[in-house]
Amino acid sequence: MTEVDPVEILQNEPQRWSFESLRSVRYDPTHTTVFARSCGILQRFYEYETETQSELAFRRVTGLPFKGSLGDLIWLSASNEHSADISIGVDSAYVYERTGCFVTPKLAAWGGGSVVPLFDIVCAAINEIENLLNIRVNRFMTLEELPKKSPSNYLAVDHRRVCKVFILGNPVTIGALEEQVRHYCPAFWADHETMSKVVHFEMSVYLNPVQRIWASEELGSLGLGDLVAVQNYTADSVSKSLRGFLRFRGNKFSKSKYEVFLVMNEEDTKLHYGSDDINKFEQEESDKLLAPHEQIELEIHAGRTTILFNDLCSVQAGTLIELREHALPTVTLCVMGSPILEGELVHFQDQLMVQVTRRLD
CATH class of the missing domain: 2.30.330.10 (SpoA-like)
Known part of the structure; x- marks a missing residue:
């Protein structure tokens, strides 16, 4: 009978991995591109630089709930060329950055049309986004119309890696808006051209x-x-x-x-x-x-x-x-x-x- 070397047995045993030894991968919700289709999780980025803004990015998200407070946003009702209902949440800080006017959700709900055209101020802050997506902003949304829970299928607009605008609609409408963003995204077409030369x-x-x-x-x-x-x-x-x-x-x-x-x-x-x-x-x-x-x-x-x-x-x-x-x-x-x-x-x-x-x- 052949004698078996115990050292050889140890060498042939499967190696066990410790959880601590695995590299930790961090997820940045405003910048990381995620593809986990089996879990229904998807995030795609489209970067822009307009005449008045740099470091602007559109982000299509599916399966990742929005973690901010919906009540802290200024909400607008909008529609596209097919008259589909679209809800747009705008960060007050973004309105201030773009217009120099401080408009809060409470001021927007109050109205104050005789004091200052609050609706026009907010629309001016997202004018480029409105034109790029080919949508029309109609009015402020009432408290009863605001989203009741954090959605997980939306289009976000990030400025300098911070979410500033939040766009909601049915999945078909959001998909159409993403298609609009993709067609006018220089970075997307640059990557597309590069891929087409090697694949x-x-x-x-x-x-x-x-x-x-x-x-x-x-x-x-x-x-x-x-x-x-x-x-x-x-x-x-x-x-x-x-x-x-x-x-x-x-x-x-x-x-x-x-x-x-x-x-x-x-x-x-x-x-x-x-x-x-x-x-x-x-x-x-x-x-x-x-x-x-x-x-x-x-x-x-x-x-x-x-x-x-x-x-x-x-x-x-x-x-x-x-x-x-x-x-x-x-x-x-x-x-x-x-x-x-x-x-x-x-x-x-x-x-x-x-x-x-x-x-x-």
Whole structure:
């Protein structure tokens, strides 16, 4: 019997972590960007610098309750272009910073219209915010209209990392206001431009066989030398164009197919982008064919390519895409992503077809 070294046993034991040894991460409610989607917690930042203000930031918050006192804010009733109700809470200190006038919630509730135009003073403090969000402030809110509990889905405006304006509405309205903020945020578009130059999307290129849906008996009978017809878009003496589709890999578009055309001549092979998503047309076709358990889709893999996010956004019908990795005229015939046969593009009676050359185990 082999003697076991006790030191070796200790070395192989799992190491335990102490809670104190973990690094402490602090959350700054006015500056930290938080993404905890599984818990419903989300916070996004959009930084601005206007003609009269620097260090201004809009903050969309979901799932993190507002911790300040709602009663200490001056509340205004507003609406957007769709007449949705919006509540705006403004910090008295922010009104003073912007206008030099000291207006408290009690003064705003009192009114005093004959003494000083309090409503105009408060509106002047948030004039740039009002214009940027494309909303219209209508009046002061009454005590009965004030929020009764601390909300957790709102849009905040921070000045020098301190929350100054607090915007409430239904989730759809707040989402629309965030969209407005995003479109006019220089920092957002700068980050978007940077990302678009480094992020690639990988795409697989497939040819469209004339018979897309097969019965298991038909597909099993394919052998060496058999010909599989593919969809020829044009066929002339100069070039051959094959109809195919792109499928994205590893993202939410992975189930969609986008039409492309492979144009081949003696010098090179070009890939032209066609229409948008073609899944809906193929669904109508499959509904008229075999029973569901007999519907086997045959795909003809022709190659793969990558495209920058920036280039992907500008793709439209007719756009030329470089096919970076391919073995044409050799192609692979696949079922549910698994390669089953290898073939080669050949001429047969003035048509381009795929001839089976090898069975893949």
